[in-house]
Amino acid sequence: MKTQRASWLYLPLLLMAAFYILPMYIMLSTGFKSFAEVSLKTMWNLPTGIHLENFQRAYEALAPNLWNSVRLVVPAAIISSILGSLNGFVLAKWKFRGADLIFPLILFGMFIPYQSILIPLVEFMKRINLYGGIWGLVLTHVIYGIPITTLTFRNYYAGIPVELVEASRIDGAGILGVYWHIMLPLSIPSFVVVLIWQFTAAWNDFLFAVVLTKPASWPVTVALNNLAGSQIIEWNVQMAGSFLAALPTLLVYIFLGRYFLRGLLAGAVKG
Amino acid sequence: MTASSQLPTGTALPAPPAPGRRRLITEESVTALFFILPSLLGFILFYAMPALRGVWISMTDWDLLTDASFIGLQNYSRLFQDAEFWNALKVTLYYVVLNIPLQTILAVVIAVLMSRLTKSMLVRGLIILPWLLPPVVVGLLWLWLLDPNIGIVNVALKSLGLPMIAFLGLPQYAMPTIAMINIWQYVGYTALLIFAGLQSIPGSVYEAASIDGASENQMFWRITIPLLRPVLVFVLVTSVIGSFQIFDTIAITTKGGPINATKVMNWYIYEQAFTRYNMGYSTTISIILFAILVFISLAQMRLMRAGESDM
Numbered sequence: 216m217k218t219q220r221a222s223w224l225y226l227p228l229l230l231m232a233a234f235y236i237l238p239m240y241i242m243l244s245t246g247f248k249s250f251a252e253v254s255l256k257t258m259w260n261l262p263t264g265i266h267l268e269n270f271q272r273a274y275e276a277l278a279p280n281l282w283n284s285v286r287l288v289v290p291a292a293i294i295s296s297i298l299g300s301l302n303g304f305v306l307a308k309w310k311f312r313g314a315d316l317i318f319p320l321i322l323f324g325m326f327i328p329y330q331s332i333l334i335p336l337v338e339f340m341k342r343i344n345l346y347g348g349i350w351g352l353v354l355t356h357v358i359y360g361i362p363i364t365t366l367t368f369r370n371y372y373a374g375i376p377v378e379l380v381e382a383s384r385i386d387g388a389g390i391l392g393v394y395w396h397i398m399l400p401l402s403i404p405s406f407v408v409v410l411i412w413q414f415t416a417a418w419n420d421f422l423f424a425v426v427l428t429k430p431a432s433w434p435v436t437v438a439l440n441n442l443a444g445s446q447i448i449e450w451n452v453q454m455a456g457s458f459l460a461a462l463p464t465l466l467v468y469i470f471l472g473r474y475f476l477r478g479l480l481a482g483a484v485k486g
Numbered sequence: 487m488t489a490s491s492q493l494p495t496g497t498a499l500p501a502p503p504a505p506g507r508r509r510l511i512t513e514e515s516v517t518a519l520f521f522i523l524p525s526l527l528g529f530i531l532f533y534a535m536p537a538l539r540g541v542w543i544s545m546t547d548w549d550l551l552t553d554a555s556f557i558g559l560q561n562y563s564r565l566f567q568d569a570e571f572w573n574a575l576k577v578t579l580y581y582v583v584l585n586i587p588l589q590t591i592l593a594v595v596i597a598v599l600m601s602r603l604t605k606s607m608l609v610r611g612l613i614i615l616p617w618l619l620p621p622v623v624v625g626l627l628w629l630w631l632l633d634p635n636i637g638i639v640n641v642a643l644k645s646l647g648l649p650m651i652a653f654l655g656l657p658q659y660a661m662p663t664i665a666m667i668n669i670w671q672y673v674g675y676t677a678l679l680i681f682a683g684l685q686s687i688p689g690s691v692y693e694a695a696s697i698d699g700a701s702e703n704q705m706f707w708r709i710t711i712p713l714l715r716p717v718l719v720f721v722l723v724t725s726v727i728g729s730f731q732i733f734d735t736i737a738i739t740t741k742g743g744p745i746n747a748t749k750v751m752n753w754y755i756y757e758q759a760f761t762r763y764n765m766g767y768s769t770t771i772s773i774i775l776f777a778i779l780v781f782i783s784l785a786q787m788r789l790m791r792a793g794e795s796d797m
Binding site for chain 2: 225227228231232234235236238239241242245298299301302304305306309317321324326327328329330331332333334335336338339354355357358359361365389390391394415418419421422425426435436437439440443450453454457460461464465468472473476
C-alpha cells in the first residue's frame with residue numbers, strides 16, 4: 216500500500232520537474248539554433264546542427280563584461296568570506312564588551328533595503344573617486360555581504376565545543392592561535408558555502424551594478440540586459456548570451472555543489 | 487621538598503591571576519578588535535553613514551540640478567497626496583500576496599515529497615538550479631517564453647485552440663505573471679531549506695505517534711508543522727523581505743508597466759531617483775519602505791512565536 220501511494224506521488228513531482236526544467240532546456244536549445252530555426256513550428260525541436268556562431272556572437276558582445284564580472288566576483292567573494300569568518304569567530308567565541316551590541320546591529324543591517332542606501336552610497340563613492348569603476352562595486356559587495364557571512368560563520372563557530380578552545384588556550388594559544396589552528400581548519404565547509412553564496416550573489420547582482428558602474432565596467436548582467444534592450448539582437452543570440460552569463464555560477468555549483476548543499480542543509484536549521 | 491616548593495606557588499595562586507587575566511583580556515581585546523575592525527569600518531563608512539545620510543537627504547529637495555536645501559518633512563507629507571506612491575504600495579502588497587503563500591505551500595509540498603521519495607543528491611541539486619541563475623537571465627528567458635507572438639507558451643496555447651495572451655502586456659496578467667516567474671526561480675531554494683528542517687525531525691517522533699495510532703494527516707499537522715516552525719519563520723521572514731524588495735525581474739520584463747500595473751515600490755524609488763532625479767523624494771520613499779520592512783519582520787517573528795509549544 217505504501218509503494219502504491221508513493222508511485223502516485225511521482226506524478227505531481229514529474230509535472231513540477233517539467234515546469235522546472237523545460238525553460239532551461241529551451242534556453243539552451245535555442246542558443247544552439249540558427250535564426251531560421253527560431254520559429255513557431257520548430258520551437259520544441261532540437262537544433263538541426265550545433266550552431267556555435269550564436270555563442271560566438273554573444274561572446275564577442277559580452278566578453279569584456281564577463282571579465283568584468285570575474286574581476287568583481289573573485290575578490291568580493293574571498294574578502295567578504297574572510298571578514299565574515301573573523302567576525303563570526305569573535306562574536307561566537309570571544310565575548311568582548313559591546314559584542315552584544317554589534318551582532319544585532321549587523322543583523323539589522325540585513326533588513327535595510329539596498330534602495331534606501333543607493334543614493335547616498337553613489338554620492339559617497341563619487342566623493343572618494345570609486346564611482347563608476349569595478350573596485351567600488353567590489354567594495355560594495357564585500358560590505359553588503361558581511362551580515363550574511365558573519366551570521367553563517369557565527370552559527371557554525373557557536374557549535375564548536377568550548378572545551379576545544381579552552382584546551383588550546385591552556386596550551387598557551389592566544390586568540391590568534393585559536394583562530395588559526397583550531398577554528399579556521401574546522402570551518403572549511405562553511406567557507407565553501409559562504410564563498411559560493413557570495414560568488415552567486417555578486418555575479419547575479421543587477422541593482423548595485425547598474426547604479427554604481429559606468430558602461431566600461433559593466434558586469435555581464437547589466438550588459439546582457441542592455442544587449443536585449445537594443446532589439447536588434449535575435450533571440451537565439453540573446454539566449455546564448457544568457458547561457459554564457461549563467462554558466463560560471465553553474466560551473467562553480469557543479470564542482471562544489473555537493474559541499475554547498477551539505478553546508479546549507481546543516482546550517483539552515485540553525486538560521 | 488616538592489611539597490614546600492609547591493606550596494608557595496599554591497598559596498600565591500589566587501592573587502596573581504587576577505591582574506594577569508585582566509592584562510590578558512585587554513591584550514586580547516585589542517586582537518579581537520583587530521579581527522572585526524575592517525568590517526566595522528567598512529560597515530560604518532559604506533552602510534551606516536549612507537543610511538543616516540539618507541535620512542538627511544529625505545528632508546531636502548535635492549534634484550541633482552540645484553543645490554539641496556532643507557525642507558523639513560515636506561517630502562513625507564507629499565507622500566500622502568502622491569497617488570503613484572499609494573499605487574506602488576498597493577502593487578507591492580499585491581505581489582507579496584500572490585507570491586508568498588503559493589511559494590511557501592509549494593515549497594512545503596516539494597520538501598515533503600523529496601523527503602518521502604528520494605535521497606538523490608541529483609534531485610536536490612536540480613531543485614535549486616533556477617535559484618542560481620542571474621535574475622536578469624531568468625527575466626529574459628521568461629520574457630521570451632511568454633512573448634505574445636513567438637513565445638513558446640502562446641504557441642502551445644494556440645495549438646490547444648486557446649486564445650493567445652500577452653502575459654506581461656496586460657495589466658491584469660502582468661503581476662501574477664511576475665509572481666509566477668519569481669516562484670519558479672525561488673521555490674526550489676525555499677523547498678530545500680524546508681527539506682533541511684524536515685531532516686532534523688527525528689524519525690522516532692513519527693514512530694511513537696504511529697504506535698499511538700496517529701494518522702498521516704495528524705502527524706503532518708501535529709508534528710511536522712510545529713517542529714518546522716523555526717525553519718518556517720526563517721523562510722517566511724526572508725522571503726517576505728525579499729518580495730517587498732522585488733526589482734530585477736520588473737526591471738528586465740515590464741519596467742513598471744503596463745499602465746503602472748507592476749510599478750512596485752522599489753521600481754518607483756528607482757524611477758524617482760534615476761529618471762526623474764528627485765533624489766530627496768526618492769530617498770523618502772525608500773525610508774518608508776525600510777520602516778515597513780522592519781515592522782513586518784518584527785510582527786512576523788512575534789506572530790510565529792505566539793502560541794509556541796515547547797515540544
